Amino acid sequence: MAEFVEFPSTMWTAISHARRQGGGALDLLLRKYRPVILAFVRNAGFGPEDAEDVTQEVFLALVRDDVLAKADRVRGKFRSLLLAVTRHTISTQRKHDGRIKRGGGARRVSLEAGGPDGEPLPVETFLADTAPDDTFDPLWIQNLVRLGMDALETECTKEGTPYYRALAIFTSEGLGYPEIADRLGVKVGDVKNYIHQARLRLRSNVLREVQAYSSSRDEYEAEIAALMKYLD
Numbered sequence: 001m002a003e004f005v006e007f008p009s010t011m012w013t014a015i016s017h018a019r020r021q022g023g024g025a026l027d028l029l030l031r032k033y034r035p036v037i038l039a040f041v042r043n044a045g046f047g048p049e050d051a052e053d054v055t056q057e058v059f060l061a062l063v064r065d066d067v068l069a070k071a072d073r074v075r076g077k078f079r080s081l082l083l084a085v086t087r088h089t090i091s092t093q094r095k096h097d098g099r100i101k102r103g104g105g106a107r108r109v110s111l112e113a114g115g116p117d118g119e120p121l122p123v124e125t126f127l128a129d130t131a132p133d134d135t136f137d138p139l140w141i142q143n144l145v146r147l148g149m150d151a152l153e154t155e156c157t158k159e160g161t162p163y164y165r166a167l168a169i170f171t172s173e174g175l176g177y178p179e180i181a182d183r184l185g186v187k188v189g190d191v192k193n194y195i196h197q198a199r200l201r202l203r204s205n206v207l208r209e210v211q212a213y214s215s216s217r218d219e220y221e222a223e224i225a226a227l228m229k230y231l232d
Helices: 010-021 022-041 047-064 065-073 078-101 123-127 137-157 162-173 177-184 188-213 217-229
Strands: none
Touching: 022 047, 022 078, 022 137, 047 078, 078 137, 137 162, 137 188, 137 217, 162 177, 162 188, 177 188, 188 217
């Protein structure tokens, strides 16, 4: 396990900045976590357009003052917070869609303004919904790997090293070491070393992403324990 260094969580800081300023801080949240939320919403049965709307509402809810403040007070885990907000947003949207089918108004739900009837959202209620989800967690680790691969590509491009390219060919095209060696114009032994080095760096990048959204050593270690079965 990578050594954890105590520092203010960059993701919690990004949420705080997004709440106050929007702009680049909100863009960072969207770039990192929009894919996993969108995939989860699609898996919940929403079509492409509705899934985009629900995903947008998740991030609008995430940066609301009361959600951030109450999540901080209960020291909620970042992954659990995102899942709880997403579950609640899906539930709210389904209730809204059900009202339309029964002849209600066709107004799109906005979590910024409250529930379908304008009542305040029960923030404490959905923050308490921290049960694990066997669908969400694999999507979460896939997204962490995506972020780790992006970082690896950036590193290797800057260094001029072949580690990322070798691993990308191996994972995306399913080629064996001899075929990759021919593609790269190197020896098979070199390819083995490239992929070994790439995997070490990728794992380190993934752990760094977990550290970036963990607010304490305990949360970091709990996250690694929870996600380790997906990290082979």
